[in-house]
Amino acid sequence: MxxxxxxxxxxxxxxxxxxxxxxxxxxxxxxxxxxxxxxxxxxxRLEVTNASVAYVDQDRSALSRQIVGAILPPNFKPPEEIRADAVDAAMDSGRFVFVLSFPPSFEADVLRGRTPAVQLNVDATAMAQAGNGAAFLQQIIREETVRFLTETGSDVQAPMDMVVRIRFNPNLxxxxxxxxxxxxxxxxxxxxxxxxxxxxxxxxxxxxxxxxxxxxxxxxxxxxxxxxxxxxxxxxxxxxxxxxxxxxxxxxxxxxxxxxxxxxxxxxxxxxxxxxxxxxxxxxxxxxxxxxxxxxxxxxxxxxxxxxxxxxxxxxxxxxxxxxxxxxxxxxxxxxxxxxxxxxxxxxxxxxxxxxxxxxxxxxxxxxxxxxxxx
Structure with a gap:
């Protein structure tokens, strides 16, 4: 040996x-x-960084502007407003990864306790950004809607408040x-x-x-x-x-x-x-x-x-x-x-x-x- x-x-x-x-x-x-x-x-990078966002605002309300204002860097570029008839061309050309569309009477329906639909168009060719970015935008819409109802003193029942704890990599x-x-x-x-x-x-x-x-x-x-x-x-x-x-x-x-x-x-x-x-x-x-x-x-x-x-x-x-x-x-x-x-x-x-x-x-x-x- x-x-x-x-x-x-x-x-x-x-x-x-x-x-x-x-x-x-x-x-x-x-x-x-x-x-x-x-x-x-x-x-x-696997997380969402500098993703391009456009929006169509048919409501022109304080709530829609508040949601758009919450879409901030470094996850997203500053959102650009486009017309409703330009969405398909913008998505086809690859100018934007996400396009949000706010319907008419969006804020009024929220205040009445209704559930208006906000359309989110996603370019899934950028797969990692598409999945994570869509989740981020949904969270932004939900949080800003809850904040808006709280600030206006509305008695409309807000959705449940979910608290998320991120361990081992808190900043993602x-x-x-x-x-x-x-x-x-x-x-x-x-x-x-x-x-x-x-x-x-x-x-x-x-x-x-x-x-x-x-x-x-x-x-x-x-x-x-x-x-x-x-x-x-x-x-x-x-x-x-x-x-x-x-x-x-x-x-x-x-x-x-x-x-x-x-x-x-x-x-x-x-x-x-x-x-x-x-x-x-x-x-x-x-x-x-x-x-x-x-x-x-x-x-x-x-x-x-x-x-x-x-x-x-x-x-x-x-x-x-x-x-x-x-x-x-x-x-x-x-x-x-x-x-x-x-x-x-x-x-x-x-x-x-x-x-x-x-x-x-x-x-x-x-x-x-x-x-x-x-x-």
């Missing part, structure tokens, strides 16, 4: 030197965990979500790519033959590649979480960073094993890239980092439980967003450890077969 550990450490040192001597890989790690995290967090700031999720996704992507590329690089440079004549076993070689590349990814992720997320973007981290790092180490054992497994089926970097691309796309898009797991079909949600990325996303969100402790996240850690052992065993078997064929 002592000889095995010594060989793994020596081979890991070789892998780190090889990684340091590869400027492309070094720049890739730096870019993915710094520039890419910042650009995605600040550039990709997408930067808080996308920056952390970008780090999580980058860990998955680079774990597969770096370990797979390390094996392909040995094959393309002809150094795999040197390893075959050395007194080392396939498990030592594979473990060294996992440890060396995993260490580089973990260090880069920690620095990104500290310098980019917490410092540059001013995003608070609720939970324990050491606990997150521990879970990330467990997760790396499975995805780095997956990278070596994919590399054993290919003989060149282009082949490896083509094989890894669809795997990484499915892992990231269906892991719960982009869309909630509850929105997936039951069979697909059950199938994605076999992916370690699904459990890592749930683990990381619980710690970094909600401040969860070990008592809450230990099931995800146990599942990741089990999947990691399975992927490692399968990758080691394939690696031994490829090493035997190379002899």
């Amino acid at each position: 002592r000889a095995w550990v010594r060989n793994v450490l020596l081979l890991s040192r070789k892998e780190l030197r090889s990684l340091r001597a590869d400027p492309v890989m070094f720049v890739l790690i730096f870019y993915v965990f710094s520039v890419a995290v910042y650009l995605v967090a600040t550039g990709v 700031n997408a930067v808080w979500f996308s920056s952390v999720m970008q780090i999580i996704n980058n860990i998955s992507i680079l774990s597969v790519l770096l370990t797979g590329a390390a094996l392909i690089r040995e094959r393309e440079h002809g150094t795999i033959e040197h390893l075959l004549v050395m007194p080392v076993t396939p498990s030592e070689i594979m473990t060294a590649k996992i440890c060396a590349n995993g260490l580089a990814i973990i260090v880069a992720a920690i620095l990104s979480l500290w310098l980019v997320v917490q410092t540059a973007l001013n995003v608070p981290v609720a939970g324990s960073v050491p606990l997150f790092v521990l879970g990330a180490v467990i997760y790396l054992a499975s995805v780095t094993g997956l990278g070596i497994l994919l590399a054993t089926f290919t003989s060149s970097m282009p082949q490896f890239g083509l094989l890894a691309l669809p795997v990484l796309i499915v892992m990231n898009l269906l892991s719960g980092s982009t869309t909630p797991m509850e929105s997936m079909p039951d069979w697909l949600r059950m199938a994605m439980q076999m992916s370690p990325s699904t459990h890592f996303v749930a683990f990381a969100q619980a710690i970094l967003y909600r401040g969860a402790g070990p008592a809450i996240v230990w099931p995800q850690m146990a599942i990741m450890a089990g999947l990691g052992a399975a992927f490692f065993a399968l990758a080691l078997r394939r690696f031994r077969q490829s090493m035997a064929s190379a002899r």
Whole structure:
């Protein structure tokens, strides 16, 4: 066992030197965990921002003006008034995402206790803005109507008053979500790519033959590649979480960073094993890239980092439980967003450890077969 550990450490040192001597890989790690995290967090917005709004006011009342005056930046641009016969042309040309139409006698009907209909036209080609923006506008109409009835002293029964409490991201700031999720996704992507590329690089440079004549076993070689590349990814992720997320973007981290790092180490054992497994089926970097691309796309898009797991079909949600990325996303969100402790996240850690052992065993078997064929 002592000889095995010594060989793994020596081979890991070789892998780190090889990684340091590869400027492309070094720049890739730096870019993915710094520039890419910042650009995605600040550039990709899921909330409603600067949405264009128009309105048709056939009532010309104090209530309609009060509602229009409550539609404010930064969620919406200042509303523009248009004619009723110009709504279709404005929507067809894409000038506005939302168009509100107030009917005649709108204020009078409200004061009489009636329920007049306010038409809201939505351009759903901007899907994220359409859904969230429509909900915001409905809330504005409701709140301003209640306020108007209160200010006028009307005895009309107002709708119930709903109090909403928003936890973990009270300002609904997408930067808080996308920056952390970008780090999580980058860990998955680079774990597969770096370990797979390390094996392909040995094959393309002809150094795999040197390893075959050395007194080392396939498990030592594979473990060294996992440890060396995993260490580089973990260090880069920690620095990104500290310098980019917490410092540059001013995003608070609720939970324990050491606990997150521990879970990330467990997760790396499975995805780095997956990278070596994919590399054993290919003989060149282009082949490896083509094989890894669809795997990484499915892992990231269906892991719960982009869309909630509850929105997936039951069979697909059950199938994605076999992916370690699904459990890592749930683990990381619980710690970094909600401040969860070990008592809450230990099931995800146990599942990741089990999947990691399975992927490692399968990758080691394939690696031994490829090493035997190379002899």
